[in-house]
Amino acid sequence: xxxxxxxxxxxxxxxxxxxxxxxxxxxxxxxxxxxxxxxxxxxxxxxxxxxxxxxxxxxxxxxxxxxxxxxxxxxxxxxxxxxxxxxxxxxxxxxxxxxxxxxxxxxxxxxxxxxxxxxxxxxxxxxxxxxxxxxxxxxxxxxxxxxxxxxxxxxxxxxxxxxxxxxxxxxxxxxxxxxxxxxxxxxxxxxxxxxxxxxxxxxxxxxxxxxxxxxxxxxxxxxxxxxxxxxxxxxxxxxxxxxxxxxxxxxxxxxxxxxxxxxxxxxxxxxxxxxxxxxxxxxxxxxxxxxxxxxxxxxxxxxxxxxxxxxxxxxxxxxxxxxxxxxxxxxxxxxxxxxxxxxxxxxxxxxxxxxxxxxxxxxxxxxxxxxxxxxxxxxxxxxxxxxxxxxxxxxxxxxxxxxxxxxxxxxxxxxxxxxxxxxxxxxxxxxxxxxxxxxxxxxxxxxxxxxxxxxxxxxxxxxxxxxxxxxxxxxxxxxxxxxxxxxxxxxxxxxxxxxxxxxxxxxxxxxxxxxxxxxxxxxxxxxxxxxxxxxxxxxxxxxxxxxxxxxxxxxxxxxxxxxxxxxxxxxxxxxxxxxxxxxxxxxxxxxxxxxxxxxxxxxxxxxxxxxxxxxxxxxxxxxxxxxxxxxxxxxxxxxxxxxxxxxxxxxxxxxxxxxxxxxxxxxxxxxxxxxxxxxxxxxxxxxxxxxxxxxxxxxxxxxxxxxxxxxxxxxxxxxxxxxxxxxxxxxxxxxxxxxxxxxxxxxxxxxxxxxxxxxxxxxxxxxxxxxxxxxxxxxxxxxxxxx
Amino acid sequence: xxxxxxxxxxxxxxxxxxxxxxxxxxxxxxxxxxxxxxxxxxxxxxxxxxxxxxxxxxxxxxxxxxxxxxxxxxxxxxxxxxxxxxxxxxxxxxxxxxxxxxxxxxxxxxxxxxxxxxxxxxxxxxxxxxxxxxxxxxxxxxxxxxxxxxxxxxxxx
Numbered sequence: 046x047x048x049x050x051x052x053x054x055x056x057x058x059x060x061x062x063x064x065x066x067x068x069x070x071x072x073x074x075x076x077x078x079x080x081x082x083x084x085x086x087x088x089x090x091x092x093x094x095x096x097x098x099x100x101x102x103x104x105x106x107x108x109x110x111x112x113x114x115x116x117x118x119x120x121x122x123x124x125x126x127x128x129x130x131x132x133x134x135x136x137x138x139x140x141x142x143x144x145x146x147x148x149x150x151x152x153x154x155x156x157x158x159x160x161x162x163x164x165x166x167x168x169x170x171x172x173x174x175x176x177x178x179x180x181x182x183x184x185x186x187x188x189x190x191x192x193x194x195x196x197x198x199x200x201x202x203x204x205x206x207x208x209x210x211x212x213x214x215x216x217x218x219x220x221x222x223x224x225x226x227x228x229x230x231x232x233x234x235x236x237x238x239x240x241x242x243x244x245x246x247x248x249x250x251x252x253x254x255x256x257x258x259x260x261x262x263x264x265x266x267x268x269x270x271x272x273x274x275x276x277x278x279x280x281x282x283x284x285x286x287x288x289x290x291x292x293x294x295x296x297x298x299x300x301x302x303x304x305x306x307x308x309x310x311x312x313x314x315x316x317x318x319x320x321x322x323x324x325x326x327x328x329x330x331x332x333x334x335x336x337x338x339x340x341x342x343x344x345x346x347x348x349x350x351x352x353x354x355x356x357x358x359x360x361x362x363x364x365x366x367x368x369x370x371x372x373x374x375x376x377x378x379x380x381x382x383x384x385x386x387x388x389x390x391x392x393x394x395x396x397x398x399x400x401x402x403x404x405x406x407x408x409x410x411x412x413x414x415x416x417x418x419x420x421x422x423x424x425x426x427x428x429x430x431x432x433x434x435x436x437x438x439x440x441x442x443x444x445x446x447x448x449x450x451x452x453x454x455x456x457x458x459x460x461x462x463x464x465x466x467x468x469x470x471x472x473x474x475x476x477x478x479x480x481x482x483x484x485x486x487x488x489x490x491x492x493x494x495x496x497x498x499x500x501x502x503x504x505x506x507x508x509x510x511x512x513x514x515x516x517x518x519x520x521x522x523x524x525x526x527x528x529x530x531x532x533x534x535x536x537x538x539x540x541x542x543x544x545x546x547x548x549x550x551x552x553x554x555x556x557x558x559x560x561x562x563x564x565x566x567x568x569x570x571x572x573x574x575x576x577x578x579x580x581x582x583x584x585x586x587x588x589x590x591x592x593x594x595x596x597x598x599x600x601x602x603x604x605x606x607x608x609x610x611x612x613x614x615x616x617x618x619x620x621x622x623x624x625x626x627x628x629x630x631x632x633x634x635x636x637x638x639x640x641x642x643x644x645x646x647x648x649x650x651x652x653x654x655x656x657x658x659x660x661x662x663x664x665x666x667x668x669x670x671x672x673x674x675x676x677x678x679x680x681x682x683x684x685x686x687x688x689x690x691x692x693x694x695x696x697x698x699x700x701x702x703x704x705x706x707x708x709x710x711x712x713x714x715x716x717x718x719x720x721x722x723x724x725x726x727x728x729x730x731x732x733x734x735x736x737x738x739x740x741x742x743x744x745x746x747x748x749x750x751x752x753x754x755x756x757x758x759x760x761x762x763x764x765x766x767x768x769x770x771x772x773x774x775x776x777x778x779x780x781x782x783x784x785x786x787x788x789x790x791x792x793x794x795x796x797x798x799x800x801x802x803x804x805x806x807x808x809x810x811x812x813x814x815x816x817x818x819x820x821x822x823x824x825x826x827x828x829x830x831x832x
Numbered sequence: 833x834x835x836x837x838x839x840x841x842x843x844x845x846x847x848x849x850x851x852x853x854x855x856x857x858x859x860x861x862x863x864x865x866x867x868x869x870x871x872x873x874x875x876x877x878x879x880x881x882x883x884x885x886x887x888x889x890x891x892x893x894x895x896x897x898x899x900x901x902x903x904x905x906x907x908x909x910x911x912x913x914x915x916x917x918x919x920x921x922x923x924x925x926x927x928x929x930x931x932x933x934x935x936x937x938x939x940x941x942x943x944x945x946x947x948x949x950x951x952x953x954x955x956x957x958x959x960x961x962x963x964x965x966x967x968x969x970x971x972x973x974x975x976x977x978x979x980x981x982x983x984x985x986x987x988x989x
Contacts, residue, residue: 056924063932064920066867066907070933073866168850246871246879246933246968298869298933299968331872553931553969722927722974729971753876753966761962761972766955790971 047634050566054718057558058572059551068296071250071265072328079252080109082314082327083170085160085177086336087152090186090408090746091201094150094159098178102162105176107169110321112313113160114147122146122316125307126281127373130524131382131404133211138524139404140210142202144372146282146309152181153201153371154408155746156336158309161317163325186408186746190240190368191345193405201371201406208406210369210378215386216399216462221351224360224397228351232434238422239813240343240368240740241733242756243415245552247298248329249338251311253318261289264315268294268580269304269550270590273527275582277307277375284315294580297552301730302414303338304552305592306375310337335751340740341415343368344381344422348430350395356438358449360397363389363426367404367412374413378404383523384419384511390460391427392471392507392684393449398461408746414592416730416791420510425813428506428796433809442505442800443479447472450507457777464511466682467778474708474772475507475686481768482688482706490690500693500824501703502805505686506797512785513681514593530676531595532587533603535564535611537669539656541649542574546672548588549600550580553726554787555719556596560604562715563781567608568648569635586672594785597715598681602780606673614665615651621662622646622654679778681785685709687728689797693805695828698821700736700802706768707793712776712784720786721769727790728767733759734791735798739814757814807831836900840865841909849896855889856880858896859906867907867936871966878965881937881944882906888944890964907936910943919943919982928978930969941965942979951987953980 049055062068099111117123125144133139143149148159160177164170185199187208192198194207201208225231252265262285268274271292278284278292297304310327318325329337346365350358367381386400417424435445450471451458458466479485487503494501514520517528534546545564551557561575578584588600612632619637620627623644631640638645646654654661655669690704707724714720737757741750750756775782795813802815811823837846840863847862859865859882868891871879875893882891883905910917916924919942929935945953945961958979959972967975 057927059932060924060929061916063929063935064907064916064923064939065911066865066936068867068932070866070869072870073860075861168852244968246877246931246966247869248871296932298871299931301968330870331874331877555930718927722930722970725971725973726930726969727971730968752874753872754874758966758968759971760966761959761976764959764972766973766976767971 047566047569049572050562051715053562053716055558055562055572055716057555058561059555059557070247070296070298071252071267074252074265074295076254076324079324079326080163080165081167081170082161082163082317082325083174084158084310085162085174085179087155087157087159089152089181089183090155091184091199092152092181093184094148094152095180095182097160099160101176101178102173105169105173107165108162108173109165110163111160111177112317114145114149117145117147117316118149120316121283123282123312125309125312126277127378128375128526129379131211131213131378134214139378140205141373142204146312154410155748156410157371161313163317163321188407188409188742188744188746190343190405190407191366193368193407194403201408205406210404210406213382213402217397218399220397221360221362221399225351225362228359229354230352230437231349232352232430232437233349234430234433234810235347236426236429236810237812238342238344238425239734241341241415241738242335242740243301243303243338243341244334244758245299245301245303248331248334249304249308249310250328251314252324252326253314254324255319255322257322261291262315262319263291263293264311265293265295266311267297267304268292269297269300269552269592271550271580271582272548272588273590274307274311278312278315282312284312291583294550300552301416302341302418302592306339306413331753332751335756336748337410339374339411339413340370341412342422343412346426348426350430350434352434352438356434356440356445356448358393358395361389361395363400365400365402367402368407368409369404370407370409370411372411374411377411377413380414380419385423387463388420388423388511389427390462391424392451392509394451396461409742416727417788420788421792421795424508424792425795428508429799429810432800432803443475443484446475446505446507464680466509467679468774468776469509469682469684469710470772470774471507471684474684474710477770477772478686478688478706478708481708481770482690482704484688494692500695500805502691502693502801504689504797504800504804506793506800507686508793509682509684510789510792511680511682512594512788513598513677513779514595515680516678517676527589528676529589530674531589531600531603532672532674533600533607534586534672535604535607537652539653541652543570545575545577545604546585547577547579547600547604548585549596550591554591554596554723555716559597559716559719560601563601563604564608567605568611570648594787597783598779598785599675599677601783603673603675605781606675607671610671610673611669615648617662617665618651618654619646681776681779683709683711683784683786683789685789685793687793687797689801691801691805693802693820693824695824698817698824700815700820702732702765702798705765708770708772709789710773710784711771711786712773712779713782715783723786724769724790725767727788728794729759729764730791731794732764732798735795735813735815737763737814834897836896838899838902838904840904841906851897853896854892855894855896855899856891859891865906865908869933869936871933876966878937878941879934881940881965883940883944888941907939918985922982922985923978926974926978926981928970928975934965934967938965938967938975942982945979946983946986951983953983
């Protein structure tokens with residue numbers, strides 16, 4: 046057993062710098078000659094721009110430049126793109142309106158980008174931005190998700206009649222209809238998946254530098270995927286050729302999806318620094334994050350389940366209208382389609398599933414991936430519907446799940462919705478979670494709560510998700526413009542320490558530690574001699590970044606493969622040095638030895654020999670530095686059961702989460718401490734969605750929840766401590782035996798919370814967020830009905 | 833422009849600021865102490881918490897000129913040659929941070945909680961007291977544990 050290897054809760058290597066205030070976030074970086082940018086944003090949800098007068102702004106103190114969409118167009122920069130094509134039911138690709146980085150003639154949401162003002166100081170830029178005089182002619186706006194495609198609604202984009210981006214039917218419609226026709230019972234539920242603002246704590250920022258001598262742009266960005274940014278900015282936005290563009294994602298203060306996408310500000314800052322030949326820094330404030338970060342979720346759905354007389358699921362039918370906002374963000378189209386409908390089987394052996402998704406445009410901020418992306422929406426729908434089914438059949442929610450779980454011996458299990466789950470043991474997780482939650486003791490606790498005038502409820506959520514994104518061939522068939530492999534380079538220096546270069550990006554996930562543990566375990570190098578490097582296109586060879594819980598399941602395997610190559614090469618070098626046959630060399634715990642002898646050399650000595658090859662095997666290259674690319678053969682399928690117990694005060698509607706138990710299957714854990722932290726954060730995100738967070742526009746498209754005064758983020762006193770355990774299986778499709786863990790909590794939690802509240806109130810359904818007002822009203826209604 | 837002078841992390845400093853310059857801007861931009869972060873613009877998130885004359889303050893909600901003559905401590909002022917402050921160490925040992933952005937404010941708030949409530953803190957006190965600091969990564973579970981452990985360590989037990 047190697048110290049600090051796989052399975053050890055090693056303290057994080059990255060913590061030291063964060064704890065002493067020496068993190069290096071984008072806004073912490075300042076360069077000589079730097080200017081400051083502020084964006085002029087639309088105050089209207091939908092308006093024509095009749096003219097822009099920049100003269101007063103240009104004359105203001107300290108102003109260096111004011112640039113608009115005309116300047117951008119004249120230089121041939123942009124527009125922004127969406128990287129995944131979804132084919133609509135008419136056989137045509139989804140409708141893709143032009144998305145200029147600075148508005149050209151029209152604005153389509155409050156916060157839309159109109160101009161960039163660049164000045165010597167941020168305060169001067171802010172002052173001057175107020176002086177940019179934009180002549181707007183306001184148009185009627187489309188805001189509401191459910192009615193955006195109704196006849197008579199204003200049209201946002203000419204290319205998208207009825208504001209429809211795509212209609213996407215998927216599954217066996219006839220089979221499902223036949224099953225419904227012959228069903229013993231049909232359960233039905235209308236539900237809304239509330240719009241969220243992702244809210245990583247570090248606002249987005251960009252710092253662009255132009256090196257005129259080399260004709261190179263360096264962009265420091267708050268990005269989860271520097272190479273994806275470089276690729277898109279170069280290949281599609283014409284910012285600069287890839288080899289003349291460096292993108293650095295330094296320390297990034299949380300992402301949760303919001304920092305995957307290529308945003309207008311990033312392109313414009315990169316372009317502007319070359320145009321004015323001075324560094325340009327933009328640091329968004331929180332209001333801008335609310336207005337112009339891509340939002341998440343925002344579905345309106347109807348779900349139906351057909352059952353036989355035993356509560357066995359025969360078929361499921363789903364209709365969803367999904368709001369994509371005013372323009373298509375980078376990966377937006379795939380979220381309510383591939384990342385959603387392919388998860389509708391959940392943990393169940395429902396043989397027939399049919400869904401229709403209509404994606405619509407509205408005059409709101411673009412909507413794209415937010416922690417879980419499509420999978421929380423699918424899970425919420427399935428797990429709410431299953432509870433409705435249980436109620437309609439008079440079964441305990443745990444029992445109906447058990448009756449419909451995919452059997453343990455059915456893996457690998459081909460669902461009717463594309464995905465083939467490689468491993469799972471759903472009853473094991475349910476059993477363990479029920480034990481952890483003391484499910485059988487609930488009724489006594491409910492009685493006790495009742496004596497205090499409180500309503501206690503318990504809710505289950507048995508989720509599965511598809512992450513570890515993703516096999517390139519699979520996503521290619523679906524219309525993705527990129528491959529989703531990952532790369533790694535593992536380099537020994539002559540003195541024996543190791544640098545690990547990964548194409549993934551850590552913005553809180555602790556890769557500097559987890560990946561170092563992988564290498565420590567495989568190569569037997571002390572963890573303090575291993576450094577993980579990420580987030581800079583000039584340092585790492587390539588990579589697709591971090592999202593979709595892919596970093597370990599895909600990027601980790603690439604690292605392991607690079608280590609395999611080092612071991613193979615090391616055996617040749619050691620065989621020569623130890624005067625043995627290569628086939629007789631064994632590698633254990635960092636030592637190459639000749640089998641059956643005490644002749645050995647450690648890997649640091651081998652590395653030194655590779656760089657100082659005075660006596661060296663013929664035909665072997667000097668150097669000890671290998672790279673590997675890994676393209677997964679399947680997604681990763683974490684799963685588990687979460688159980689939430691709540692206490693509702695019927696007089697105030699306040700919901701207290703009194704106990705939260707989660708049992709997850711993440712396969713093999715590399716660093717259990719870090720995994721547990723990921724689960725905690727995911728659950729908090731999910732509880733936030735269920736109880737607190739609701740992004741709200743008024744009927745004119747003004748964002749009324751544009752600050753932390755109005756948008757309720759979960760705080761320490763909104764949450765309990767969590768009870769976490771695991772019921773692992775061994776995923777055969779992942780060479781490391783690992784599954785993703787970063788999104789699971791956000792996927793599992795919302796239905797667990799709402800199932801618990803519905804249970805407490807004795808109501809069929811309550812929409813998220815279950816605010817005190819909504820819960821109080823539901824409690825009043827329930828009391829009136831039972832009275 | 834006005835001149836302000838104050839003591840920051842034990843050192844006398846001074847600088848030229850506009851009257852509208854926030855204390856956090858003075859720390860970050862004039863002094864280069866970028867450990868103090870800005871996560872919102874409504875004094876809600878607590879990423880900018882520092883100590884002014886021994887009390888926790890959201891440095892985005894105070895003007896630099898208001899701190900003239902004050903004794904200021906930021907996250908950079910906690911660790912010494914011997915190593916991390918016990919509260920910083922407790923955050924590391926309990927995995928009380930992930931992306932690190934809210935961490936400086938959390939640690940500074942935690943110290944203020946200990947100053948006002950002592951070294952034996954129950955979970956509910958810590959949760960209520962952390963109401964002014966938002967974290968999106970950790971779900972607070974490990975932050976609460978860290979604050980309790982740090983408080984205890986500061987008491988020498």
